[in-house]
Amino acid sequence: MAHHFFDMDHTLIDNDCDVSWKAFLIETGRADAAQRAEVERFYGAYERNELDERSFLAFQLAEFVGQGQATMRQLAEEHFEAKVRPTIFPQAWTLLADIVARGDQIHLLTATNRIVASPVAEYLTIPDVIATELEVDNNLYTGRIVDLYCCGPGKLERLERRCSQLEVELRDIFYYGDSVSDVIVLEAVGHPVATNPMPAVRELAARRHWPVLDF
DSSP: OOEEEEOOBTTTBSSOHHHHHHHHHHHTTSSOTTHHHHHHHHHHHHHTTOOOHHHHHHHHTGGGTTOBHHHHHHHHHHHIIIIIGGGBOHHHHHHHHHHHHTTOEEEEEEEEEHHHHHHHHHHTTOOEEEEEEEEEETTEEEEEEESOOSSTHHHHHHHHHHHHHHTOOGGGEEEEEOSGGGHHHHHHSSEEEEESOOHHHHHHHHHHTOOEEOO
16 A cells, blocks of 8 residues: 655645635635735745745734634635635546555645645545644634644655654655645655646656656
8 A cells, every 4th residue: 555645735726725815815804905915925935935934824824813713614614615626626536536446545745724724635535634733722723833834844844754653664655746845855755746846846857757747
């Protein structure tokens, strides 16, 4: 049995959930429209692999502060229906079904926080979610994370921990990712698959002779 770990945004879905989450909050009157410029600035930094994690997370999680888990889970479900479900790649459905039919296991490995990512995983019937975890105090979100931000080096460390729990080696792992922040993981596993890759990742895949999937 093999283990297949998937990035989420632009890999399984034609969407960036951090961007669409803020858009959803703005459109529903829960965030200021002036935040759109900051969304674009942070996304540009992410594409260049220059994201200031501390500043980004403070911005991205601002609307969680003081909110209860049930409230945010309901908003995440609404966001999924409005912004995410229509963007699921049909080819991703087929690939996931083929992997399961072979008896292999599927995992989601995403920088997106667990609250926003969970509806995607549940809809795609992915049982294992490794995501950015949010801090809760007295049943209310603080706007901070616990553990590592699951992006770049943090994503690799979270993968290494899960592999240790599963008693498998990185050389036996399949990882599907699209972005420059995924390169550190793609380089670490035995079976990297550049999936809908950014131009820089596509060029690297060609040099490294990695398989490329385009949905």
